[in-house]
């Protein structure tokens with residue numbers, strides 16, 4: 001791909017990110033640059049604390065870099081104000097986390113519906129989108145169950161359905177199989193394959209699991225930067 005990142009789905013250019021814990025500087029990302037191509041599945045690996053979650057947060061517009069430029073799905077995230085960045089995020093990104101992040105008081109269907117509440121769809125259009133997504137992840141018969149009534153693997157599939165109805169082209173996954181047994185992990189990875197190949201989602205996932213990374217088109221390794229006071 002060309003050096004300007006034109007044509008790339010996501011382009012991270014010379015990005016740095018440092019946190020402060022009191023007076024201690026915690027440099028996390030140190031002038032990193034890479035691109036993600038449209039339709040690519042990219043795995044990010046690296047030891048604990050190497051910045052995988054930080055990087056996902058930057059790509060998803062949850063956090064901002066100290067320096068550098070991040071362009072995703074045609075938008076220069078570093079140039080957007082807070083309101084515009086939040087709107088961009090809701091239209092463009094689905095997030096999948098290790099611990100599912102479902103709202104415990106809501107049924108599976110209501111959890112999946114959440115990203116649609118800001119859309120212009122009416123209740124019956126929302127319901128049919130929700131049921132299509134639950135059907136795709138094999139949970140249409142669990143629509144009225146609350147998260148605590150579902151296994152970990154089923155909860156993660158609800159989270160995948162929620163990311164699917166969000167309709168953005170980018171799926172960001174942080175240790176999506178981290179809390180699952182092998183069989184549930186395989187189901188989740190199979191679903192990612194469907195989302196990638198049939199729905200054209202570009203997927204970036206942070207993982208410690210080499211089997212999961214093997215499902216990606218490419219793996220990027222982060223190394224931990226040294227702290228200093």
Ligand SMILES: Nc1ncnc2c1ncn2[C@@H]1O[C@H](COP(=O)(O)OP(=O)(O)OP(=O)(O)O)[C@@H](O)[C@H]1O
Nearest residue numbers: 019020021026028047048049050051052053054055
């Ligand atoms: N809000 C914050 N304030 C201060 N330090 C932070 C903050 N968020 C992350 N860090 C630090 O930044 C470093 C990178 O954290 P990050 O969560 O991105 O790593 P990671 O590679 O995802 O780790 P893990 O594999 O353990 O989830 C860690 O040292 C962490 O303590």
